[in-house]
Amino acid sequence: MKLLQLPPSDLRHQLAGNGVWLRTGPFSLRIRSRLPRVAEGLAELYGQFEVRSAHQAFADFHVELNPPSRLRRWFRPQVNFSFDGAQPFKPLPLDQAYPMLEWGLNWCVSMHAHHYLIIHAAVVEKNGLAAILPAPPGSGKSTLTAGLVLSGWRLLSDELTLIDRRTGLLHALPRPVSLKNQSIDVIRQFSPEAFINRVSHDTAKGSVAHMRPPRDSVLRQHEPARPGWVIFPKWEAGAETQLTPRSRAETFMFLAQNAFNYSHLGADGFRVGTTLIDHAHCYDFRYSALSEAVAAFDRLAERRAV
Amino acid sequence: MLSCTLRSPDSVTRFSMGEWDLLVRQARSAGLLARVRHVLARHQLTEAIPAVARWHFDAAATLAAKQQLAVRWEVGKIRTALKGLTFPFILLKGSAYVMANLPAASGRLFNDIDILVPRAQLGAVEAALMLAGWHPTLLSDYDQRYYRRWMHEIPPLQHAVRATVIDVHHAILPDTARYHPDSATLRHRAVAVADMPGVQVLATEDRILHSATHVFHDGELPHGLRDLTDLDLLLRDAAANPDFWPRLTARANELQLGRSLFYALRYLRYFLDTPIPDSAMAALERDRPNRLTLALMDRIFTRVLAPDHASCADRFTPAARLAAFVRAHWLRMPVHLLIPHLLHKAFVSPYQRNEKPA
Numbered sequence: 001m002k003l004l005q006l007p008p009s010d011l012r013h014q015l016a017g018n019g020v021w022l023r024t025g026p027f028s029l030r031i032r033s034r035l036p037r038v039a040e041g042l043a044e045l046y047g048q049f050e051v052r053s054a055h056q057a058f059a060d061f062h063v064e065l066n067p068p069s070r071l072r073r074w075f076r077p078q079v080n081f082s083f084d085g086a087q088p089f090k091p092l093p094l095d096q097a098y099p100m101l102e103w104g105l106n107w108c109v110s111m112h113a114h115h116y117l118i119i120h121a122a123v124v125e126k127n128g129l130a131a132i133l134p135a136p137p138g139s140g141k142s143t144l145t146a147g148l149v150l151s152g153w154r155l156l157s158d159e160l161t162l163i164d165r166r167t168g169l170l171h172a173l174p175r176p177v178s179l180k181n182q183s184i185d186v187i188r189q190f191s192p193e194a195f196i197n198r199v200s201h202d203t204a205k206g207s208v209a210h211m212r213p214p215r216d217s218v219l220r221q222h223e224p225a226r227p228g229w230v231i232f233p234k235w236e237a238g239a240e241t242q243l244t245p246r247s248r249a250e251t252f253m254f255l256a257q258n259a260f261n262y263s264h265l266g267a268d269g270f271r272v273g274t275t276l277i278d279h280a281h282c283y284d285f286r287y288s289a290l291s292e293a294v295a296a297f298d299r300l301a302e303r304r305a306v
Numbered sequence: 307m308l309s310c311t312l313r314s315p316d317s318v319t320r321f322s323m324g325e326w327d328l329l330v331r332q333a334r335s336a337g338l339l340a341r342v343r344h345v346l347a348r349h350q351l352t353e354a355i356p357a358v359a360r361w362h363f364d365a366a367a368t369l370a371a372k373q374q375l376a377v378r379w380e381v382g383k384i385r386t387a388l389k390g391l392t393f394p395f396i397l398l399k400g401s402a403y404v405m406a407n408l409p410a411a412s413g414r415l416f417n418d419i420d421i422l423v424p425r426a427q428l429g430a431v432e433a434a435l436m437l438a439g440w441h442p443t444l445l446s447d448y449d450q451r452y453y454r455r456w457m458h459e460i461p462p463l464q465h466a467v468r469a470t471v472i473d474v475h476h477a478i479l480p481d482t483a484r485y486h487p488d489s490a491t492l493r494h495r496a497v498a499v500a501d502m503p504g505v506q507v508l509a510t511e512d513r514i515l516h517s518a519t520h521v522f523h524d525g526e527l528p529h530g531l532r533d534l535t536d537l538d539l540l541l542r543d544a545a546a547n548p549d550f551w552p553r554l555t556a557r558a559n560e561l562q563l564g565r566s567l568f569y570a571l572r573y574l575r576y577f578l579d580t581p582i583p584d585s586a587m588a589a590l591e592r593d594r595p596n597r598l599t600l601a602l603m604d605r606i607f608t609r610v611l612a613p614d615h616a617s618c619a620d621r622f623t624p625a626a627r628l629a630a631f632v633r634a635h636w637l638r639m640p641v642h643l644l645i646p647h648l649l650h651k652a653f654v655s656p657y658q659r660n661e662k663p664a
Contacts, residue, residue: 028358056324058358062331084331085616114365264372 004047012039019054019062022046025173025221026162027109030059031101035079037198038065041098044197045176045210048218061108065101067094083108096200099208102178106159109173110260116162116171117272118260123156123170124148126301129228130170132161132280134258137205140235140287143183146211147290148297150191155217156225160260165268168275169224174217176210184209190290228304230255230282233293241292243300244284251282308332308613311342312535313579315349326359328617336531336613339366340413366413373416377404380419380470385505387438391430394506396422396496398475398516402507403536405499410539414532418462418471422508424493425476432460432474439466452647478516479523487515487561510544511557518570519563521611523637530611531577537570538580545581555589564593573607606630 003011003022014020019032020042033039064082068091077094080087081104088107092100110118121134122145131153135141142158149155156172164171179187179196184207187194195212230251231243252273256262262269281304287293307328310317321329333339343363346352355363381401388395396402398420403411423431440463445453453461458477464470477489496506508516517540521533544550558567568590574580595603609626612618635647 056322058323058327058330058356060358060362084335086335112365113361114368115361264369266372266375 001051002047003042003049003051006051008039008043011043012036014054015039015042019064021052021054021057021059023050024105024175025157026171027060027113027173028058029105029108030054030057030062031065032063033065033097033101035065035067035094035097037094037097038101041101041197041210044195045212047212048215061105061112063101063104063108065097065104092203096203096208098197098210099178099200099203102176102210105175109160109162113162114261114264115165117165117262117265117269117276119161119163119255120159120258120260121161121255122158123161123172123225124153125156125170125172125225125228126153126298127305128226129301129304130156130225131229131231131297131300132170132227132255133231133233134161134255135233139233140183141233142177142179143186143235143290144233144287144293146177146179146183146187146194147190147294149177149214149217150187150194151294151298153297154220154225155213163227163272163276164224165265165272167224168227168272168279170227171224172217172221174213174221176213179209179211181206186290187211227276227280229300230277230280231285232283233285233287235288236286237288239286239288241289241296242286243296246282246284248277248280248282251280252277307617308336308338308342309531309577312338312345312538313577315345315351318346318351319354321354323356323358326356330359330362332613332615332617334362334366335615337415337529338413338532338535338613339363340370340415341532341535342413343367344413366415370413370415374404374411374414376470377401377416377419380468381405381502381505383438384419384421384435384472385502387440388431388434388504390434391427393424393427394496394498394504395431396493396506396508397499398422398478398508399520399536402513403540405502405505406507408540409543410536412539414536418473420459420473420475422475422478422489422492425489428460428474428476432463435463435472435474439468440464440472441466443471478519485562485565487519487563491561492516510540510547510550511554512561514540514544514554515558515561515563515567519566522566522569523634531613534570534574534577534611538574538578541574541580541582551583551586552589555586558590558593564590565595568593568595569603569607573611576608577611606633 011020015032015038016034019030022029022031062084065079068078068080078091079094079097079100080091081089081100083104119132119134121132122141123130123132124145133141133145145158155174155177156170157174158177160173162171162173184196184199188196196209199207199209201207256273262273307325311329330339333342339362343366346355381397397405400414400416401419403414443462443464445461450461453459458480459473459475463472463474477486478492479486492508492512495509495512497509499505499507507513514537517533517537521530558564571582571587575582594600606626606629609623610630
């Protein structure tokens with residue numbers, strides 16, 4: 001059953017009670033929350049995902065978003081993220097409940113899923129080949145990811161590149177795309193059909209909202225992709241769209257440093273990372289206009305299509 | 307669920323999905339995911355793990371394997387740092403199990419490395435470690451004084467680059483504790499680690515007694531069940547030697563640690579069904595507490611040694627945890643020191659911390 005088939009009142013009721021079992025890519029979650037805005041965010045963004053009754057099901061991550069104490073309900077209300085009873089983060093203002101769920105889920109995956117090499121990067125796919133977009137915050141990675149997946153590329157993830165250690169294939173975790181500050185408006189203008197949820201202001205990352213993942217990406221979430229490119233995007237005001245090849249060795253070093261668990265995997269991390277780099281073309285990418293950037297990516301995909 | 311799995315691994319073949327869900331959660335909160343995987347593999351039960359749950363065990367095993375490698379590397383670094391000193395240092399707990407290649411190292415996770423050195427040499431050891439990049443962790447002046455004046459260890463040292471933590475001990479219990487086993491006799495019987503001159507581990511019986519003491523003198527028991535499974539593995543391994551049990555109980559008496567050993571064996575039987583001969587329990591009869599105390603301790607320890615997970619708690623668990631905390635402090639220091647210490651911790655420390663810039 002899909003989440004959108006669950007009547008809103010049932011969703012709220014289940015979230016407040018036993019929890020909702022939800023599948024996102026290779027992971028299953030059990031989410032509990034009494035907060036209406038968490039139910040609202042899930043209903044708006046996770047409609048295409050599979051849900052079940054949480055009773056007697058196996059879930060990878062048991063998470064909960066609730067106010068820390070009853071006293072704070074009226075005075076500057078807050079929200080706490082719990083991972084199976086433990087609180088890995090300090091509470092945040094209630095307004096940030098939904099982004100906290102997304103951040104918390106990223107944490108769950110990056111702290112535990114060591115059967116993958118996990119790189120902090122977005123991944124999108126076309127014609128079976130995936131483009132990995134690692135980049136420091138503020139480089140326009142999320143904006144470009146959102147633009148690409150609204151233009152026919154498949155979303156694998158906007159934050160977590162999951163590399164299967166046995167096959168070297170990239171696994172999809174097509175959860176909502178996080179948009180920050182100006183990129184919220186950029187995407188609204190780029191595609192009026194894109195659904196973006198309510199904005200949470202004054203977070204650690206500024207204003208944050210999430211974009212609903214494309215339906216097709218969710219339906220194909222169990223389909224892995226082969227690594228095709230590693231591309232470092234950089235948004236610069238007024239810059240020409242420009243793709244420059246970069247060294248594989250340097251790219252490997254960057255990926256290793258930006259992996260969540262490279263050092264945990266020991267020699268295997270090196271093997272998985274270098275195998276990936278051997279199969280990927282590496283580029284630096286500068287852009288200012290999103291539509292031109294998408295066109296440049298489309299040309300790349302056509303060139304390698306067989 | 308977790309202790310049932312550790313006691314009789316075969317039971318997993320009958321687990322429902324809901325039970326697997328609970329097992330993974332309890333094992334994770336107890337730090338025992340990798341160890342459970344190891345136990346299941348030893349009983350040829352790996353295939354019984356449902357596909358959806360398997361990665362949790364594999365990922366934990368990946369982490370445990372990496373930590374063991376890191377521990378070996380780190381011990382080498384400590385050895386290099388202490389090379390100039392004329393006496394060996396003794397590894398305690400987890401790092402000792404790894405370096406002595408004991409079954410108790412299997413699937414174990416680590417927080418820090420514990421070493422034991424002669425008290426008179428503490429200054430030289432600390433200086434040598436600081437030269438090699440380990441620095442005292444941030445503590446208030448009160449905590450610093452408390453450690454140095456009363457404890458059996460100096461404040462933890464953390465490496466500036468690798469962030470690894472070493473606890474340097476000069477005894478296995480605080481100076482202020484009711485019982486203080488003589489560290490010199492522990493050092494005297496310590497055994498060398500193969501291919502690592504200058505590095506030692508405690509003798510088999512002493513290692514087990516230290517592990518038992520640690521469980522029953524420590525106030526907070528986040529790893530209670532993990533420590534018990536360590537003991538279970540240590541005992542099963544050592545019991546291959548026919549005169550092990552009489553030697554263990556005799557040594558416990560010598561070191562005034564009979565009471566700790568009594569409790570350890572009692573709760574090992576309760577949680578893990580460790581094969582302990584009745585003769586060993588009989589040899590500790592003198593250390594058995596009176597009936598009332600024992601009934602109370604049973605109520606406390608059957609709760610606090612269970613995994614710290616909501617599914618293992620009943621309405622008395624918080625009280626039991628508090629009781630264990632109070633008891634541990636009671637054993638660690640006499641009342642005239644304990645009361646000012648608790649008052650300081652309750653009323654002064656929290657405010658001091660707030661004043662520090664973020």
